[in-house]
Amino acid sequence: MDVELISNANDDLARLADDALLSVFPERSIEKVLLVIPPDADERLFNLDTAKRGRYYNYPGYGAGVIAAHLRAIGIEVSIFNLNNLVLRAAQETEEGSFDFRAAWRTPLSDCIRDFAPDLVGVSCMFTQTHNSTVAVLNELRTIFPTLPITLGGVHVTNCLSSQNTSKTMLSDFGAANFLFTHEAESAFVRFVEVVNQERPCSELIQVHFNTFDDKLSFTNRGAAMEGEELDRLPALDLMNLDELSSHGTIGSFYCLVDPGTRFATVLSNRGCRARCTFCSVRSFNGKGVRTRSVQSVIDELLRLRHDYGVGHVMWLDDDFLYGRKRSIELFNEMVRQDVGITWDCTNGVIAASCTEDVISAAAASGCLGLNLGMESGNPKILREVHKPGTVENFLAAAEVLRKYPQINARVFLMLGFPGETYRMILDTIQVSQQMNLDWYNVTILQPLPGTPIFMSMVEQGLLDSVGFEEIRYNSGAYGKHRKSAELNRDMLARDFKDAFSQVDLDRIPSGEELDDIWAYMNFHLNFRRLFDENRPIKMKQQLAYLRNIADLVSPDNAFAQYFSGVLEHRILGATGPAVISRLEKYLNESPYWQQRFDEFGLRTDQLVSGDFPA
Ligand code: B12
Ligand code: SF4
Missing domain, CATH: 1.25.40 (Serine Threonine Protein Phosphatase 5, Tetratricopeptide repeat)
Incomplete structure (x- = not known):
């Protein structure tokens, strides 16, 4: 089933849309919306022991929280049902060996729909690896509630729609959803509700694809990027289960540095990223550049988190958290001045060029416990080819600053397996990393994502052909491929990696199997072995x-x-x-x-x- 994209709203399109809306909403009325967050992964990837150890991510549904706040602003009653949290809670409460993953979310979901009786359900899908789980939720909803209007949105959905040639199968799996939304969608969703409620004409629809209709319709026009007061609107914190998320799973990568029992939350202080790395979908999703929230609105959110929800630590969700030197310093100084009393980390990574002495010193004073530096490679040619916003000089300079603030646990993101990357180029990455001498190096092997420039160019070069989403899983993380291998008692580090670099032609490009050996080699030498030389008390404690x-x-x-x-x-x-x-x-x-x-x-x-x- 091919999708015809009709861009730009016109009268014909608006008429067709009007008819379609009437068939789904005979009353043309939406008063209540339920937003649903599917489990992060489906039962085939889920491991009860891992859940019992509290190792899986358990994030607040921040995107859903933001949409809920905007719907409330037009008088809609909203609820959020976080199935990921539900499954993790149920897993922790269950007896060993008796866990039924599907039952943990299916019955509560139907009960919730019967009790709340929404006029519309909105399902969220951020990660490609959540694809199967999202499809299971959609199909379940459709089977039990055949006429329930269902919408779907999020990063993965956007990627599927914008790369239809390569991900048709993924898109066709979403047949149970009547409407698919793309990109940042709070405006689009609010407009949609207003159009259904006949408060706006259909011609004003944006970013929505009518999915289950004979004439497939798409309003591909993008709304104006959210800015100013709208961007400053706080998410519906009361709907986001903040009291229990960190009891059932983890948020961010620095939780081991925070006192046990501390309540975690997330905050998004700006949207987008100044860079355009070819392996990243942020620019195609959020658009060009960075839009910042006012410093005071961010502080207000932090103060509410602390005083109303007992939160003690936040992870910033931003893609480019340190964008704008002046603003970053102002934010950190205000956090101190207004006594926010919350520690924080930047798990998502910051851009090295922004780690200047004044910024990092203010960050440390405002409660920064840890951050990841986005480096990816230490080879100048690879850095140029992937459009990484950084040079070897930037990385070394940032590391020099960060070493002066040992209270900040400073880790580095590295990637392997870029097209054309040879052993010699990877050795550059190892050498620069050693010179930087920071605390930990998170190495991942490139997993090209549909919708990213690197994915398109690898398809064109014949380096990638089909897209099975089984394959679009990452190496690291609790649902990653390496984790699966560990569960088979073959932790990736137990590979025979000692000779990963010896007896090879250094100008050769390593195979997939060889990349796994290099991954293990780097992990051992950059992370573990160097601990023999660590003697700074604060660092030994963190490590x-x-x-x-x-x-x-x-x-x-x-x-x-x-x-x-x-x-x-x-x-x-x-x-x-x-x-x-x-x-x-x-x-x-x-x-x-x-x-x-x-x-x-x-x-x-x-x-x-x-x-x-x-x-
Ligand atoms: C924070 C974040 C994380 C956090 C946690 C995310 C979470 N669960 O909340 C952590 C650090 C755990 C993380 C991990 C990973 N992440 Co990440 N992450 C992000 C990041 C930076 C921000 C997401 C966010 O909260 N945005 C803010 C909110 C407001 O936006 P939102 O949720 O997208 O919601 C908006 C829209 O999507 C839409 N929407 C959402 N839901 C719905 C529902 C309906 C009905 C409608 C109408 C609209 C709608 O409207 C919302 C408001 O505008 C994004 C980049 C980005 N900018 O999206 C990458 C991103 C999502 N991550 C990405 C990746 C690759 C990963 C990792 C795989 C990295 C790795 N190698 O390990 C892991 C995998 C995690 C896992 N599940 O195992 C990719 C995803 C690509 C993909 N298709 O899978 C992104 C896009 C970045 C990139 N490099 O391209 N990530
Ligand atoms: S710096 Fe990070 S968020 Fe920005 S484009 Fe590159 S990978 Fe994406």
């Missing part, structure tokens, strides 16, 4: 918290995390706890893969007793 988090929560089968947390314990406390040693001994006895890695690198459990570690 110990992080390693304990990996060993206990994220990846209990990672023997390096177990060993190196023992090393740091010994350094900080003078001895390694016996439980750490016996757990590691048991693990190595059971795993020939890990024993082999330990032998190769001269690591032994008795070193944790003697404190005599390899140089």
